[in-house]
Amino acid sequence: MIDLTTWNLSVPVGSPAIIIDTPALASGYKDEYFHADSGSLFFWAPVTGSVTKSAKYPRSELRETYADGSVHNWKFPDADNMLRASLAVNQVPSSGKVVIGQIHQYGSNEPLLKVEYQYKEKTKLGNIVAKLRPTPDQDEPTVITIAQNVPMSTRFTYTIHLGPGGTLIVNAANYQWSTKLDSAWKVKDLYFKAGVYTQDNTGYATEGGQVTFYKLSAEHAAKTAAVAGL
Template sequence: MIELAVWNLTIPVGVPATVIDTPELVGGYQSDYFKSSDEMIRFWAPVNGTTTEDAIYPRSELRETYGDGSLHNWTYPSADNFLRAALEMDQVPSTGKVVIGQIHAYKSTSPMLKLEYQYKTTSQTGNIVAKYRKNPDSTPQVITIASGIKLNERFTYSIHLSPGGMLSVTTYGKTWSNSVDSTWKAHPLYFKAGVYPQDNSGYETEAGAATFYRLEVEHRTQ
């Protein structure tokens, strides 16, 4: 069972986009954009959906919270921080790009990490790409971690940010790691997961969609 009591949900409806708070999510919220059961969660976000403030793309995406719905932000030196998922990509927009996991920075438009599935029509497979900021003001580095992942093929990913500032991503049998700059230490961070299509042009039938079979966060203190 995927624990929903540590998340809220943004869906691409309303202006700005609507946030479903944690108690409502735990209470059994279902919609076209988010369907959950004991075994899985399915996210769907059409390219013509609405966006959050300061964003240009729609999303159906979870964001870390506490059980009462208040936002859960953390600084990386305080714990070993993990986001783990098992999922399959069901649909991609015409750009082929969908963000499936993030380490975001509170009150910032510049996340530390975006983990992105990038589908290539020529090979009919996708790459898993990390877009990583060494420090809060840097331009993202783009690193291809794994390739050859088909639509509807189940795979896993794990994101780990250690108290010492080592960031690693493991997916599809491959691992990438790098240290973050100490200027990130004071920045409140939080995990996100779901589908965040990197596309905002087209009809409602064009969308990002994924089914998650496992999704968990852990902040492991010594």
């Protein structure tokens, strides 16, 4: 079973979209947008779903917390930070795009990183891309293609690894990309998100993003003495 005791959940109902707190989620919460009773995590966000404050698109998405439900934010120099997932994208909206993992920044609408699956109707295959903001103030992210020709409904893995020295590594579908973050990110409060963030908001209620996670974990390991001494 995937441990849900350190996450809360946004589901695309209400105005703005509601948040299911950690104790309720860990106690077996389920609805048409999310359930975990099969051992895997099912996420569904139709294009007609409601959105969180200041967002354009609907989501069914987890956000890091502590066990008591308070939000868990972190600064990357303080630990070795990693999000690991095994999943399959089962449905995409007309845009073909769903976000499946993020490093967000607290108090901002602009994440540091989005990992996005982009389906191509012509080839019936998808690419996995990283959308990175090189600096906290940059509006438009830089887009990097990590993996290509990933079929729909086929299980793959991704890992987002942000080390205390500022090296960001993204592995996806057996391909890897890495970069060094700008030092301006050092003071920002960050947090992981995972699920389905549907990048579309027009169409019928049967259109949207659906993703199944088979494994999911977030880790913040203490720095080694060697790294701490840098």
